[in-house]
Amino acid sequence: MTHDDTFRPRLTREDSRALDGLMPADGPPRAGDGPGSARERTRDLVREALDLWSAESRTVGQAVDPERLAERVLARVASAPEGSHLPPAPVSWGYAAAAAALIALGLGGLRLARPAGGLPAAPAVASQLEAEGLAVLRRLELERLAVVEGR
Amino acid sequence: MPAPALRPVPTSGTSRPAVGGGGRPAGVPDRALQDAWVARLRARDPEALREVVAAFSERLTAVVSGILKDRDAVEDVVQETFTKAWYRIEAFHGDSALFTWLYRVAVNGCKDHVKHRSRRPAGSLQDLGPDPGFAAPSAPPMEGLARRELRLAVREAVARLPQRFRAVLALREIEGLPYQEIANVLGLSLGTVESRLFRARQRLAALLIRSRTAGARGDVGA
Secondary structure: OOOOOOOOOOOOHHHHHHHOOEEEOOOOOOOOOOOOOHHHHHHHHHHHHHHHHHHHHHHHHHOOOHHHHHHHHHHHHHHOOOOOOOOOOOOOHHHHHHHHHHHHHHHHHHHHHOOOOOOOOHHHHHHHHHHHHHHHHHHHHHHHHHHHOOO | OOOOOEEEOOOOOOOOOOOOOOOOOOOOOOHHHHHHHHHHHHOOOHHHHHHHHHHHHHHHHHHHHHHOOOHHHHHHHHHHHHHHHHHOHHHOOOOOOHHHHHHHHHHHHHHHHHHHOOOOOOOOHHHHOOOOOOOOOOOOOOOOHHHHHHHHHHHHHHHOOOHHHHHHHHHHHHOOOOHHHHHHHHOOOHHHHHHHHHHHHHHHHHHHHHHHHHHHHHHHHO
16 A cells, blocks of 8 residues: 555445446446556555455454353343343333423423313213213114014 | 446455355355254254354354444344344244344344443544454554554544444455345345445545545654
8 A cells, every 4th residue: 555645536336346246247448447547546445445354353253152152142041031032122211201292292282272261171071972872872772672662 | 327237257356255146155054954943943942042153153243343343342242143033033034044134133233232332432443442352353463564554544444434334344245245135134225235335435445545645644744
């Protein structure tokens, strides 16, 4: 790698595909794409960097002791009773606070939007609905009796 | 303008398989064996778990270490992945290979870790330093100075990429998964996978060149 301030990145989609072993089927070379061009040097730099990074990550993987890891996993699952599951994800207090704020805003909005005379209280509405329901049921029962008695 | 047709060309000097097709990467057990492991895990066979850990721990650890900046967390996330495999195997419907599902669980574990990790500043150089407790990759003793500088610059540049970019890069570059398999693991379209790979590499190139330019100015000033 040489230090050169005039070297600018020019990685293109085609370069990315080429790094994956794919090339455009009909891709004519562009001007300045020859050996040693900025585009080629950028591609080589990215290739070298990714090879280094991959090798380093694989080294981390190779350092794992699978038997020890398996023992730790088995010890963990053995310590929990059969049928149990992983603990649930921790509550997101941010979401909880936002939900509480929304509910409070909604309730406040309802209070403000209530007409001057006010809405009937909930128990009154319930008893009215109940009375109407009973009336309908009574009427249905009377009609059924009329049918049974042949009237 | 339609995208040009692509044809595979031989890769040189790397172990990455060609992108096309949906074949499994080299070294991954065949589908029948993976399906047998799934059945045995459902039957709560601890030996099956041992075999799955032996088969996939190295690969998963490599990928997770590529995604996470926090080296301390790599082993925890990998252990959590296998623990989830044990508990949640019923949720695995078999529409993909076991190893694809394990990668998905591991990548989601990385996301969860980032979401809930302690409040260290993102991109902190503390995250990039070697961890004495767990698998610190050390530089080869005879490595040249330029190579060592590049290695450090690469580590720092990759750490500065957004996690979604590191995930596609890790699955492609470290694990060598084809685009289709990466799309299956991450729940993305093929086009998004290709686009993220391109943007990740483009940003990586820019970061590396910026770092090199800064280094050159430092050298001149020293």
